[in-house]
Amino acid sequence: MYEGPIQDLIDALSRLPGVGPRSAQRIAFHLLDAPEEEVFALADTLRRVKESAKFCEVCFNVTQEDRCRVCRDPRRDRSMICVVEESKDVIAIERTSEFRGLYHVLGGSISPIDGRGPGDLHTRELFTRLADGQVTEVILATDPDTQGEATAAYLSRMLKDFGVMVTRPASGLPVGGDLEYADQVTLGRAFEGRRSMFAPEPAASAVTPAE
Structure with a gap:
């Protein structure tokens, strides 16, 4: 001491x-x-x-403005939203240059052990972003560990009523690993080979589901 x-x-x-x-x-x-x-x-x-430093009012990425640079960029594909756990995951994906859509940062993952459920994440805000029908694909790029898989499974169930394609990055990411530590080639191939978690259904009334 x-x-x-x-x-x-x-x-x-x-x-x-x-x-x-x-x-x-x-x-x-x-x-x-x-x-x-x-x-x-x-x-x-x-x-x-x-x-x-603050969080983007749209996607909750770290920024110095009300909206982050990705949300402000008119060249981004607004029909796709990539859902990640933390802002550091946005940087990891951006380094691959494989994704040109928008992001949504949950602020963590579902973890009952830590007392963190869906209501503690930015899930409701994600559902609100889908209400206008402009988004056609949601990529669930949560970490390939127990908490990340549970979060992806929960979101895939909740997104079925929105009539969007829900995909998850495919092979290349090690189970139990973090996106932050994946190299660019591995992460890029995972995005190129992402798979659908379920087939899109005709959109029902876009009502924010209760958590």
């Missing part, structure tokens, strides 16, 4: 994802030894991120 602010910094860094106590200690002492201007610049960047 260290005294005062040093231990406070180590404790704060340890709460970050993927940072254990030893890594937190190394980072803390690196910052302690770094030039003062670099540390203050880092602190200023963190402050500006919290002050200026």
Whole structure:
């Protein structure tokens, strides 16, 4: 245990994802030894991120504007929506240059263990986006792990009444992996070979289903 602010910094860094106590200690002492201007610049960047970053009012991707750059781009194909768990997944898919539609960021996945259900995600907003009938395909690109598969299964059931084609990225993504860590070729091939989860049916009245 260290005294005062040093231990406070180590404790704060340890709460970050993927940072254990030893890594937190190394980072803390690196910052302690770094030039003062670099540390203050880092602190200023963190402050500006919290002050200026927000979520897109349409798709919930991270942005500095009311709408993200994808939603603002008139060249995007508005008949397709790719549903992902987090904003980092949008970046991973964009790197493949295989998808030119729009996105919808759920803000996580269904996880009963963590007490997170459909109502805790941006599912209702997704259903609202489909109500005008402009979208013809929804790609469920949630992570190929237990929570991601459960989320995709739930959404596929709820989307049946909207008369849209529902697909899921095909082979190439390892089961239990994260989209964030998939290489561009693997992720690109998965999008090229996406498969339908069910055949589209004639659209019924587009009423937002109860959760």
